[in-house]
Amino acid sequence: MAAAQLASGRLAAHAEAPTLAVAQQGMAMPSGAPEPKADYTMRIAPVTVELDPSHILSTIGYNGTAPGPVLRMREGKPVTVDVINDTDTPELLHWHGMLIPPEVDGTEEEGSPLVPPHGRRSFTLTPRPAGSRWYHSHVMAMDDLHKGAYTGQFGFVYVDGGNDPGQYDQELFLAVRDWDAFFTANMDDDDDDTHNGPLLEKPAVMNTEPDGLEVGSTTYSINDKALGSGDPIRVREGQRLLIHFLNASAIENRRIALAGHKMKVIALDGNQCPTPRMVDSIFMGAGERIDAIVEMNHPGIWILGSTEKPIREMGLGVVVEYAGQHTQPQWIDPPKEPWDYTIFGTGGEKAASSNDGSDATSAKETIETIFEKVPGGAGKFNVWLVNGKPYPHDREFVLKQGTRYRLVMRNRTDDAHPMHLHRHLWELKEINDKKTAGIIKDTVVVPYYGRAVVEFTADQPGLALFHCHIQQHMDYGFKALFRYA
Numbered sequence: 042m043a044a045a046q047l048a049s050g051r052l053a054a055h056a057e058a059p060t061l062a063v064a065q066q067g068m069a070m071p072s073g074a075p076e077p078k079a080d081y082t083m084r085i086a087p088v089t090v091e092l093d094p095s096h097i098l099s100t101i102g103y104n105g106t107a108p109g110p111v112l113r114m115r116e117g118k119p120v121t122v123d124v125i126n127d128t129d130t131p132e133l134l135h136w137h138g139m140l141i142p143p144e145v146d147g148t149e150e151e152g153s154p155l156v157p158p159h160g161r162r163s164f165t166l167t168p169r170p171a172g173s174r175w176y177h178s179h180v181m182a183m184d185d186l187h188k189g190a191y192t193g194q195f196g197f198v199y200v201d202g203g204n205d206p207g208q209y210d211q212e213l214f215l216a217v218r219d220w221d222a223f224f225t226a227n228m229d230d231d232d233d234d235t236h237n238g239p240l241l242e243k244p245a246v247m248n249t250e251p252d253g254l255e256v257g258s259t260t261y262s263i264n265d266k267a268l269g270s271g272d273p274i275r276v277r278e279g280q281r282l283l284i285h286f287l288n289a290s291a292i293e294n295r296r297i298a299l300a301g302h303k304m305k306v307i308a309l310d311g312n313q314c315p316t317p318r319m320v321d322s323i324f325m326g327a328g329e330r331i332d333a334i335v336e337m338n339h340p341g342i343w344i345l346g347s348t349e350k351p352i353r354e355m356g357l358g359v360v361v362e363y364a365g366q367h368t369q370p371q372w373i374d375p376p377k378e379p380w381d382y383t384i385f386g387t388g389g390e391k392a393a394s395s396n397d398g399s400d401a402t403s404a405k406e407t408i409e410t411i412f413e414k415v416p417g418g419a420g421k422f423n424v425w426l427v428n429g430k431p432y433p434h435d436r437e438f439v440l441k442q443g444t445r446y447r448l449v450m451r452n453r454t455d456d457a458h459p460m461h462l463h464r465h466l467w468e469l470k471e472i473n474d475k476k477t478a479g480i481i482k483d484t485v486v487v488p489y490y491g492r493a494v495v496e497f498t499a500d501q502p503g504l505a506l507f508h509c510h511i512q513q514h515m516d517y518g519f520k521a522l523f524r525y526a
């Protein structure tokens with residue numbers, strides 16, 4: 042009964058799952074064998090993105106756009122995806138938040154095959170679970186800010202589980218992005234939403250060595266347009282919007298609001314949360330998704346965008362325009378409330394069962410992780426340690442099939458890190474000692490000098506990459522492989 046439609050022309054351009062012709066000249070395909078038609082073809086190639094008429098950037102994207110198309114898949118129905126790489130370097134297409142084998146997950150560390158330069162590869166995967174997932178390049182970028190997650194290689198994949206997500210009049214997919222990354226010695230951290238915590242993991246003795254170069258940006262967009270450019274989101278009073286948000290940044294965590302409106306958060310990382318809640322703004326670590334319902338009950342012309350004025354002025358926003366309104370787009374600062382995942386969960390202690398299908402009462406084993414930064418100093422890069430070592434580790438993290446694990450993440454650094462575990466879902470249990478249950482995620486922001494505890498069941502045999510979703514942190518050590526015994 043829900044009417045799914047897209048708000049604007051530029052979003053509509055992303056609505057159709059592409060089924061491009063498969064045969065391409067010069068592509069090495071086995072001769073003689075009949076070529077099955079892929080359900081999706083993803084062509085990796087240079088694209089231009091017109092953020093606004095005065096800022097057209099060159100990057101790498103999928104199927105001629107950045108972000109790539111919104112792919113809609115049916116939960117549990119296998120699909121074949123042809124990935125064509127029209128660039129000069131090997132590529133990997135990763136499916137973030139899906140429970141799929143390492144061979145198709147799209148990371149070199151897990152052993153997924155690379156898509157060779159000017160080559161192609163076919164992958165078959167069974168999309169699950171239902172909800173808002175996304176795809177992106179998972180190659181290492183190191184000091185090349187035109188590779189991996191710095192490029193336009195990202196997009197939504199929505200896995201339809203057949204459940205009614207509630208009534209809505211318009212469905213929007215909004216990816217928050219920064220562009221034209223550069224190295225900087227003066228990183229003005231915008232992820233300070235987590236600075237107000239109890240600093241449980243702050244070391245008694247601080248490392249005062251000077252930091253190395255970090256990655257910054259002064260160019261932002263939602264999807265492929267800067268604020269004020271492109272079509273507004275056109276609405277009518279009384280409509281309900283279902284907005285799928287994604288922080289597709291390789292660099293930063295972000296806070297977003299829609300001026301004049303509250304948003305009802307219904308899902309975190311695509312998974313319905315036990316307690317939907319109205320909020321004035323949302324906070325997303327790099328890689329995280331939030332689904333929200335917004336009632337259009339405050340006619341006017343408003344800005345949906347970053348809560349930080351300079352970031353909005355550099356493009357991170359989109360105009361929301363009620364029919365018949367003709368004012369200038371307005372911004373109103375939302376109340377400053379620290380982001381707290383636990384308000385979307387159930388009361389921690391008594392919530393015994395999780396909704397990821399596991400038996401939370403069975404015996405658990407604990408995996409302790411400690412994150413540290415080795416400051417790089419002037420002109421160099423910081424190195425990031427997991428349990429005292431940068432990647433690769435040896436056999437530190439070995440899982441037993443069927444066992445429920447309690448993963449403790451201790452962040453002894455002055456950054457908030459969005460930590461992601463591939464091919465598994467985890468249940469958030471604690472943020473800075475505050476307990477919760479029932480929140481199922483694949484990425485969690487471990488606060489500045491803080492601690493997060495999650496639980497997951499080892500039920501996805503094979504290698505699984507655990508890493509910070511900030512590309513530079515991952516590239517310079519902040520990752521580890523979980524393996525099965």
Ligand SMILES: [Cu+2]
Binds near residue numbers: 456457
């Ligand atoms: Cu990080």
